[in-house]
Amino acid sequence: MVGKIHPLSFDPSRPDFSPYGLTCVHWKPSPMPRPDHHSEVELNFLKSGSVTYLLGGKKTVVEVGKLSAFWAAIPHQIIDFTPDTVYLVATIPLHDFLNWQLPEYFVEQLMHGRFLSDISSDRSQSDGRLFEHWVEDLQAPTSVIEKVVLLEMQARLTRMAYNLTDENKGECFTSIAQSGLNKVEQMACYVAQNYTDKLTAAQISKFVDLHPNYAMSLFQKTYGTTLNNYLTQHRISHAQRLLTTTDLKITDIAVQSGFLTISRFNEAFVRACGCSPRDYRKSHKMTEGSRKRRA
Template sequence: MKRFDARRPDFSPYGFACELWQPVCMPRPDRHNEIELNLLTAGSLTYLLGGRRTTINSGRLAIFWAAIPHQIVDFEGDTPYFVVTLPLSEFLQIGIDADLMQRILQGELLVDPIPDDADEMLFQRWERELGGGKSTLERAASLEMHARLLRFADRFSQRQAVHSNPTLSRADQLACYIARNYQQPLTSQSVADAVGVHANYAMNLFRKTFGTTMTTFVTQHRISHAQRLLVTSNDAILDIALASGFQSLSRFNEAFKAACNCSPREYRKAHHPTVQTTSSTEH
């Protein structure tokens, strides 16, 4: 059974898998470039995802893009839960509603509005088949997963999003402000001022709560935003850098390579090879 390893490198892939995880509070956010599906058979999980606190209850399939910094900050019960990690490139080929796809890529955690009694059986089968090493069964699990996601999209026709908890701690307020304003110039002082606390207090509280600095958290959001644009748009690399909140192309390239172990252009080619950039400027 798996549990979060705080030593794992950011954006290290989990691959196409369905596994049982032990619920634990995570000392820092995780990021990996896969779509993540969670199914709890009991209890609940509370994530801080993109600065928003969101609770998943048992019996309802939840979906989010795991490149968005996500961190379990609370849970009820110790029953293991199912985690599916689906490569982003495969998810983009399923053909679900474009609006729903954009909501996921823009950082929403979506929960199926209708519980499905067949989900637990499906996830149990996927766990066996994706870990068994048989390509035919892996293909069968993949097709079933595509069908389940298409049904999820159909059920979401009313565009019901999971509700965030309106009661935010000081630390959550800091994270939420960053999540809403990372495209603008930000400093620890400006974030602290917006929440009404001293900058030193804000920096210490943020590191203690989330295991990272506010500066790193800002950069994580900017990188995630850039990833979305690289995958879903035809924008030039420079335009993506500026739209994501970076003040220069060189700083963007440096931060992106440090986070993703590749350049923005290489990332775009790997995850959306049909998109052609409108500018060849990259240094």
């Protein structure tokens, strides 16, 4: 008999990029004082209500009854929800996800920070049951149960990916137009679109026509992190993607991610991820077969 399951909520004291591992839980939305970041692929299934994320600088709505997925290394933060919201969240270790050899288009979109929603409208009940099974299975999992859950997750995402034909690929992206963004959200969006450039706080504040000191203070008050930290988080996320999906040299990855020197890159990466870029690549690198398939 499975005991009563209590919904979890975001812990703002958790370290950045602290791993969740393989999980599936009932989630209780709450105002998030800062973005969360972790290397897993995250699945959301909303049974009722409404949840809005700020994901990679864009407002994004989770649709009721549709499986949604995104790479959670992209800074994501719940900024709005309704009291009647009931939803479940699953996290999949990145190395497992990458080794599944899902369709290239699907993987590339997730790894570039896109929020994907299944276009199917007739799988709400079965998806709800599937998530509930995962919640129960992963309360006290064995290695066999974890393997079964991963196989089921792989099969479900494979079905989702192959639903995306050329005609309906655009329908899987759910977001709110940027015209509705306030000054702080505009700054977040500007960072998300230009983080690989040599950005400064002065440039970002000029973009929204605010004094730099006021802009930085407003940003930190709203998101619970400094503008410079937010910029660094995006660069680290970009570096993670390159480390796991390419054979680029680490020095080249540092430059392409927006870092001016390799020493600054290494320092920021270790501080954010708890390991060096080289060790991160060893832990999350795709299998050789998967890499050849994507070449």
